[in-house]
Each structure stands twice: as structure tokens, then as C-alpha cells.
Amino acid sequence: MPSRPDGVIAASGRAGNEADRKGNGMAEQGRGPVAGPGGLGRAATSGVLWLMVQSLAARGIGFVSQLALAWLLTPEDFGIIGLAYTVFGIANALVSFGVDDVLLQRQKAMAFWSAPAFWICLSLGLLGMVGMLVAAPFAARWYQSPELVGLIAALAIATPIKTLATVPSVRIRADMNFRFLAAYNTFEIFALQLGTILLAWLGCGAYSFAIPIPLLAMTKAALFWWKAPPRIARGFRKVQLNYIIGSSTTVFSTRTIIEIINQGDYIVLGLIASHSVVGLYFFAFRFSAQPVRMLAGNFINVLLPAFAQLRTDPQRQTEAALKACRLLAYIVVPFCFLQAVLAGPGLHFLFGERWMAAVPFVQILSLGLPFDAVSWITGSLLSARREFRLALIFAVISAPVFFGVVIAGGLAGNAIGVAVAVALYYFTYPPLCSLLILNRCGVPVWRVMELYVIPFVISACAMGLGYAGSLLPVINAHDLSRIIVIGVVGTGLYPAMLFVLRRNVFDQLAERFGGILGKVRRVSVRGPQPVATGG
Numbered sequence: 001m002p003s004r005p006d007g008v009i010a011a012s013g014r015a016g017n018e019a020d021r022k023g024n025g026m027a028e029q030g031r032g033p034v035a036g037p038g039g040l041g042r043a044a045t046s047g048v049l050w051l052m053v054q055s056l057a058a059r060g061i062g063f064v065s066q067l068a069l070a071w072l073l074t075p076e077d078f079g080i081i082g083l084a085y086t087v088f089g090i091a092n093a094l095v096s097f098g099v100d101d102v103l104l105q106r107q108k109a110m111a112f113w114s115a116p117a118f119w120i121c122l123s124l125g126l127l128g129m130v131g132m133l134v135a136a137p138f139a140a141r142w143y144q145s146p147e148l149v150g151l152i153a154a155l156a157i158a159t160p161i162k163t164l165a166t167v168p169s170v171r172i173r174a175d176m177n178f179r180f181l182a183a184y185n186t187f188e189i190f191a192l193q194l195g196t197i198l199l200a201w202l203g204c205g206a207y208s209f210a211i212p213i214p215l216l217a218m219t220k221a222a223l224f225w226w227k228a229p230p231r232i233a234r235g236f237r238k239v240q241l242n243y244i245i246g247s248s249t250t251v252f253s254t255r256t257i258i259e260i261i262n263q264g265d266y267i268v269l270g271l272i273a274s275h276s277v278v279g280l281y282f283f284a285f286r287f288s289a290q291p292v293r294m295l296a297g298n299f300i301n302v303l304l305p306a307f308a309q310l311r312t313d314p315q316r317q318t319e320a321a322l323k324a325c326r327l328l329a330y331i332v333v334p335f336c337f338l339q340a341v342l343a344g345p346g347l348h349f350l351f352g353e354r355w356m357a358a359v360p361f362v363q364i365l366s367l368g369l370p371f372d373a374v375s376w377i378t379g380s381l382l383s384a385r386r387e388f389r390l391a392l393i394f395a396v397i398s399a400p401v402f403f404g405v406v407i408a409g410g411l412a413g414n415a416i417g418v419a420v421a422v423a424l425y426y427f428t429y430p431p432l433c434s435l436l437i438l439n440r441c442g443v444p445v446w447r448v449m450e451l452y453v454i455p456f457v458i459s460a461c462a463m464g465l466g467y468a469g470s471l472l473p474v475i476n477a478h479d480l481s482r483i484i485v486i487g488v489v490g491t492g493l494y495p496a497m498l499f500v501l502r503r504n505v506f507d508q509l510a511e512r513f514g515g516i517l518g519k520v521r522r523v524s525v526r527g528p529q530p531v532a533t534g535g
Contacts (some may be wrong), residue, residue, distance in 0.1 A: 010175045061186075062290055065193035070283065070355055072200040073208070074408070079279030080206040081145050085272050085472030086153040086263040087135055091159060094252070114230040118167045125160030131516035132156035143270045151210050158214035164221035171228040180227060188216055250388045257395040261402045265418050268403075268410045277415045284361030285420075288339065292332055292369045314385070318441040321381040323508075325374045325451050330505050333370045333455035334462065334494045341467040341486050349479035361419050368423025374451055375430035378437040394433050401429055458497050466490030 005490065136152040172180060195212035231510035269278045343362040347355050382391045402425050409421025435448045466489035469475065498506045 034406050043082055047405065060188050061193050065197060066283075066287060067350060068197045068461035069200055069208075070351060073205065073275040075283065075355075076359075077208075077279065078205045078282045079275035079277070080145060080147060081151065081209040082278050083139070083145060083275075083284035084155060084206070084210065086266050086270070087132060087139050087148075087152050088155040089263050090256070090259050090412040091132045091135075091156070091163070093255045094124070094128055094131070104341045108365050114171075115172075115232050118230050121163040121265040124159060127157045128159040132159060135364050145275070147206070151206055153212060154207065154210040161214055161217035165217075165224040167230040167232075168224035168228040170439055171230070172224065175228075177227075184220070184223060188220065191219070192216055203356045203415045224418065241327060250392050254388075254392045254395045257392075257399050258365075261399060264403055264423050265406055268406050269415060269418055270411050273415050273426065280355070280358040281415055281419065284358045285354065285365055285493070286367040287358075288336070288362050288369055292373050314441070317384060318438070318443065319362030320420050321377055321441075322438065322443055322447065325377050326505065327508065328532045329370075329451045329455045330498070330502075330509060332373050334459040334490075336366045337459040337463040338466075340488070341463045341470075341490065342483060343393060345470065345482040345486070360416060362422050364416075364419040368426040370455075371452060372430045375434045378434040381441070382437060390437075398433075401425065445460055454502060458494060458501060462493035462497055463490040465493055 132152055134158050136149045136156075139152060140146050140148040182436070192212050195215070196208045199211055201209035266278065266282070269281055273281075343359050344356075344368070347359055347362070379391060382388070404427050404434045405421040406418055409417035409419075409424075411417070415418065431452050434451075435445065438448050439445055466486040469489050470485045475481045475485050496508065498509075
């Protein structure tokens with residue numbers, strides 16, 4: 001269950017700066033890019049373009065894969081793997097520990113920090129694998145699902161392998177080489193979905209989701225080491241280990257809490273609902289979360305290193321974050337609303353009655369999830385400003401709020417109650433956090449509220465009118481005609497209403513994405529542009 005990729009760390013900066021001074025002679029080859037305003041903007045824009053193209057490809061691949069798997073697997077299969085992911089997701093949050101964010105903050109001396117970071121990551125990965133193997137029988141007993149033991153064991157193998165790519169990945173991100181990241185991500189998504197479909201066709205059931213993960217982890221490690229080999233054999237000092245472990249503690253705590261929240265609805269559902277119902281919810285969440293994961297996740301991949309380079313200019317940093325929040329909100333909210341109104345006729349057209357029980361989950365979650373997306377960017381702003389303890393405070397508060405709401409929803413309305421509770425949580429808590437973060441950075445409350453209210457109103461009107469048109473007597477008789485009317489009317493009215501009501505946002509979106517294909521073609525011919533070292 002995706003949530004924001006928190007980039008918050010607990011470094012005070014003092015210990016890290018002292019270690020950097022001691023290691024200056026060792027770090028010349030590890031300096032990250034130092035961008036001036038123009039160079040950083042070009043690099044970030046190029047990164048967004050490459051990752052947007054990758055996202056569109058991923059969206060198409062994921063959609064086709066979801067359709068194929070929905071035919072080949074049962075809701076029970078989806079439910080079992082959803083429960084297995086509750087252990088896998090929490091274990092991987094423990095393993096990540098925040099070392100990547102600490103390393104990204106030390107861009108100018110990355111070679112000096114690579115060796116201790118690598119060995120810490122690998123050690124944690126091995127511990128995570130052992131922990132998952134130990135936890136597997138307990139999870140099977142907790143969920144009354146003996147088959148979870150084998151699934152969790154298959155996923156556990158990937159845990160230490162994934163850590164091998166952590167340091168090279170940070171190096172690639174620091175260099176803002178988003179062209180390579182986009183190409184690899186597209187390959188990985190295609191390979192993962194193809195492998196899952198093939199295994200499902202061969203009758204592997206829930207194991208279809210688990211088996212490809214360690215194989216792709218090995219592939220990623222090999223490719224990333226080829227692209228950005230880390231220097232792991234060089235010596236390092238105890239002060240570095242102390243700094244990395246100490247600085248990662250807050251990230252570790254924050255990520256662990258957030259991952260527990262991410263899996264919280266599955267944990268609750270696993271105790272109160274059948275595997276079939278959990279599978280319907282898991283299917284619906286995967287389907288609903290794709291626009292948020294596609295758009296918001298790629299924004300973060302580009303913006304976190306960019307924000308880190310703007311650390312000395314807080315005003316520019318805040319304005320960049322606000323513009324990114326606005327851009328993301330006006331894109332992801334209509335996507336999710338369109339998805340909500342298309343869910344009924346779309347799933348019925350594709351599968352008949354097979355997955356219609358998942359429609360209410362898709363509709364409810366699609367309306368709630370986009371309100372979480374903006375908080376991904378404001379979380380990255382906290383990371384870039386090194387306000388790490390504040391992010392931990394937000395996470396600590398969120399845990400009892402989320403579980404209180406979800407448990408109450410489950411008791412009141414079973415699985416539908418859980419979905420409504422999750423949507424209500426996303427409607428309220430993440431926007432409140434974003435409001436507090438941006439307001440303390442000097443952004444007026446009304447400018448933050450605009451990010452939520454206006455996209456919501458315009459999207460609701462445009463997609464609502466499309467949905468109403470699809471209910472006309474002649475059109476309502478056929479799923480395909482309903483899909484066409486909703487798509488044409490909704491996607492036509494939204495930009496028209498945006499043009500009339502928020503012309504400045506419309507112009508910004510047109511400027512950013514109107515010529516995206518031409519820009520991508522130019523970048524692909526010239527290759528990625530170097531990041532400028534001055535203004």
C-alpha cells in the first residue's frame with residue numbers, strides 16, 4: 001500500500017560536517033553536482049520528462065497486467081499475497097533504515113561515505129531476511145493462513161539482495177541521471193509484470209507475485225553496480241558509522257511507523273474478513289493507487305535531490321515546493337476522480353460480474369488517495385531542510401489516528417468501513433500536515449487550501465457531469481458507451497473549466513507538458529544535459 005516516500009532524517013549536521021572535513025582528501029571523486037539556478041532547473045525538468053514517459057509506460061503495462069492477473073488469479077490469491085506483503089513491507093522499512101537519505105545529503109563527499117553505507121545496508125538486509133523467516137510462522141498463525149510461510153520465505157530472499165543496489169542508486173540520483181533511472185524502471189516494471197503473468201498462467205497462484213522479486217533484485221544490483229560502482233573496499237572510521245547510524249535513527253523510526261500505517265488496513269482486514277474480501281480490497285487498492293504512485297512517486301525522485309541542492313536558499317526552496325504541489329494536485333486529483341467514475345462500467349465491461357464486488361473499494365479509495373499525494377512533496381521539503389524530528393512527530397501522531405479510524409471503520413462496516421476510514425484519513429491528516437509544514441515556511445493558509453479545494457471542486461464537477469451523461473437511457477444500456485461518454489465529457493470539461501477558473505494553472509500545465517514529446521525527442525537525441533556549476 002503506497003504512501004509517501006519519506007525522506008526525513010535526523011542528522012544535526014554537526015557530526016557529518018566534522019567527518020567530511022576529516023575525509024576531504026578521500027572524497028574528490030565522489031562530489032555530487034552543484035547546480036546553479038539554470039542548471040538545476042534544466043536537470044529537474046529533464047528528470048520530470050524522463051520519469052513522466054516512464055510513468056506512462058508503467059501505467060499502460062500495469063493496467064494490462066492487472067487485467068491479465070484478474071483473469072488468471074482469484075480474489076483469494078490476491079488476498080494471500082496482500083497479507084504476505086504486510087510482513088515484507090514492514091521488514092523492508094526496517095532494512096532501509098534511512099541510510100540512502102543520509103548518503104544523499106552528503107553528496108559532496110559521497111565516495112568517502114560509500115563503504116560504511118554499503119556494509120550497514122547489507123548487514124541490515126541479512127538481519128531483515130532472518131527476521132522475516134522467523135516471523136513467517138507467527139504471521140501464518142496470526143492470519144490463520146499456513147501458506148504464508150512459503151510466500152514470506154520467497155520474499156525474504158530478496159531483502160538482502162535489494163540492499164546491494166542502495167549505494168549505487170543514491171549515486172545515480174545525486175548525479176540526476178534520470179534518463180537511466182527511467183529506462184531501468186520501465187524495464188523492471190515490464191519484467192515484473194510479465195514474470196507475474198507467466199507464473200500465474202502456469203498455475204503458481206499467489207507465488208506468481210513473490211518469485212520474480214528476488215530475481216529482479218539481482219538484476220537491479222548488477223546493472224546499478226555496472227552504472228555506478230561503489231567503493232566498498234576502502235577504509236572508514238568509527239565516526240562515520242556513528243554518524244550514519246545516529247543520523248538514520250529518525251528516518252528509520254519514521255519509515256517504520258509509516259510502513260506499519262501502510263499495511264494497517266490489511267492487518268485489520270486480515271483479522272476480520274475472509275481471504276476473498278482481502279483480495280478484493282488488495283486488487284482495488286493496486287488499481288486505485290496507480291495514478292498517485294505514477295505521478296507523485298516520480299515527482300519525489302526528481303525533487304528530493306533538487307531540494308537538497310537548494311538548501312542554502314530557503315525562499316526558492318519553498319516556492320519550488322509550492323509550485324510542485326500545485327502542479328501535482330491539478331494533475332493527480334482529476335486522474336483519480338476519473339478512475340472512480342469509470343470503475344463500475346469499466347470493470348463490468350472487462351470482467352462481467354467477476355470483480356464487481358471490488359468497485360465500491362476502487363471508488364472510495366480513488367477519491368481519498370490523491371489528498372495524500374501533496375504530503376509526499378512537503379515531506380521531501382522537510383528532509384531537504386533537515387527538519388527531521390518534526391517529520392517523526394507527524395508520523396508518531398499519525399499512527400494512533402490511522403489505526404483508531406480504521407479499527408472503528410472495520411467494526412462499524414467491515415471491509416467497506418475500512419475503505420471509508422482509509423479515505424477519511426487521507427482526506428484529513430496528510431493535508432493538515434502539509435498545511436502546517438508550508439505555513440511555517442511562510443506560505444499563507446489560503447494558498448495551501450487552494451491545492452485541495454479547487455482541484456477537488458473542478459474534478460468533481462467535470463467527472464460528475466460525465467458520469468451523469470453516461471446514465472442517460474440510451475447510453476446506460478452499454479458499458480462501452482458509458483466509458484466513452486465519461487471519458488470524453490470528463491476529460492474535455494476539466495481543462496475547459498480549468499482554463500476559465502484557474503487560467504494561470506492551465507497556462508503552467510500547458511507550458512510544462514504541452515511540448516513534452518518534442519522535448520523528450522530533443523533530450524533523447526542530445527542525451528542528458530550536464531548540470532551547470534554556476535549561474
